[in-house]
Amino acid sequence: MAEAEFQAMLDLMASLLFSGRTGILLLLLVSAAVIDFRSHRIPNWLVVSGAVYALVFNTVFPPWHNGTVLFPLAGLGLGLFLFLPLYLLRAMGAGDVKLLAMCGAFLGPNEVWRAALMILITGGLLGVVFVLANGTALRVVQNLTSVFRVGLFDTMGGSAPSLRISALASAGRLPYGVAIAAGTAAYLVLHQLALI
Numbered sequence: 001m002a003e004a005e006f007q008a009m010l011d012l013m014a015s016l017l018f019s020g021r022t023g024i025l026l027l028l029l030v031s032a033a034v035i036d037f038r039s040h041r042i043p044n045w046l047v048v049s050g051a052v053y054a055l056v057f058n059t060v061f062p063p064w065h066n067g068t069v070l071f072p073l074a075g076l077g078l079g080l081f082l083f084l085p086l087y088l089l090r091a092m093g094a095g096d097v098k099l100l101a102m103c104g105a106f107l108g109p110n111e112v113w114r115a116a117l118m119i120l121i122t123g124g125l126l127g128v129v130f131v132l133a134n135g136t137a138l139r140v141v142q143n144l145t146s147v148f149r150v151g152l153f154d155t156m157g158g159s160a161p162s163l164r165i166s167a168l169a170s171a172g173r174l175p176y177g178v179a180i181a182a183g184t185a186a187y188l189v190l191h192q193l194a195l196i
Contacts, residue, residue, distance in 0.1 A: 009193070016188060016189065020057055021063070022188055022192075024057075024106075026184075029180065030181055031046060032046055032047075032181060033177045033178045036095070036176070036178060037178055040173060040175055041093075042096065043095075044095075047095070047102045050102040050105070051101065054075075054076075055072045058105070058108070063108065072106070073105075074104075075103075075104035075105050075106070076101050076105040077101075077109075078104050078109045079100040079102070079103055079107075082100060083116070093176065096177060100119070103115060115184050115188075118184070119180050119183030120183070122179050123176060123183065126179050
């Protein structure tokens, strides 16, 4: 890589990190990831203060000319909506849903769904690493087999399938705040480098 190209890439990354929008978002996401990793909780004060900051910042300094408060509000709403089904299925915690909503307030509706796709990819990769590192890959296969078998029998019996796994049979809990932080950071870097 030529020195000029390397310097241009460093300048792009610096503009990402020192922006009042993306720099603060990354700081909040790293904080949420560390807290979630340690306690398996994402505090409401962090999510609410980040969302309020994003609403104010993006209203005062809109990402495009003639922007309004609708930009961060639409992003917040879409971010909340995207992971809500996973929360209802108990595949994700409420803090994770609220954290993506906060990301949406920073990124807006056009970017939050792309970030969510990157988060799901990152979460899948981290999930594989998590079960391999904890030695619970066999438990995951057993749980999936059990869920599909019970779901199939419930459906054949004419009742609604139950896709819940007991807590005792769990293969562990992945702190999904880490995946949200890593996936959003990956999206921001790739977007900043104009790769997506």
